Amino acid sequence: MCTLSKKDLQRIFQKLDKNGDGLVSLEELNWLLETIGLLQFSLQELESLVGKPCLNLEEFLFFYDSISSNQNEQHVKVGNNVVDEEIKEEEEEESDLVKAFKVFDLNGDGFISCEELQKVLSRLGLWDESCGKDCRSMICFYDTNLDGMVDFEEFKNMMLHTIS
Incomplete structure (x- = not known):
């Protein structure tokens, strides 16, 4: 998370x-x-x-x-074996990212548009209406395939701060 x-x-x-x-x-x-x-x-x-x-x-x-x-707790067992924490951590991280992505992907099309990002940030009180350009530049910064939206992989890179 x-x-x-x-x-x-x-x-x-x-x-x-x-x-x-x-x-x-x-x-x-x-x-x-x-x-x-x-x-x-x-x-x-x-x-x-x-x-x-x-x-x-x-x-x-x-x-x-x-x-x-x-x-963030990592106490998971399968049968009598403790699951490798690193693999479990990656699975939980991916699951959290999918959930977070769905929060922003309001129309469920698999992409986050500038408008969707702005609406969610506004709902959470993290958006100032005078900052319209910031939303567009945020999308552009992480939009590696230049389609004007953020797909899940781009979102994942953004959240993990590993732009490729």
Whole structure:
């Protein structure tokens, strides 16, 4: 799972806190988790996990840290043999990348357009409407086949910071 900076998480929290009371409800948190394709819980399961009906910023940051560390645990066994951690890590990384790609590929055509990227970043509170050129240049920078969109391999290279 790609880690987010504290600043990014604060912006996401502020976007989720629609009434400005400094709290994010479980409904809002559940919407975020479903939107990014990370986890799917019923509200009862989420409340049981979180232990309260709303989270303040510090609790939200703690929750993010806890689900991030849970996603990165490497304790997997097949029968009596421990799976090679490096292979398991690559499989999990690929699976996380596929899920992340699907979040951005809004129309499901296998490509991320500038418009799709902008919509998702806007939903997450990571987009400033005055930065239209940045989205296009971001796509162009990672668009190695020059088709004006980012396919999965280009997305994967972008997320792993290994442009070929």
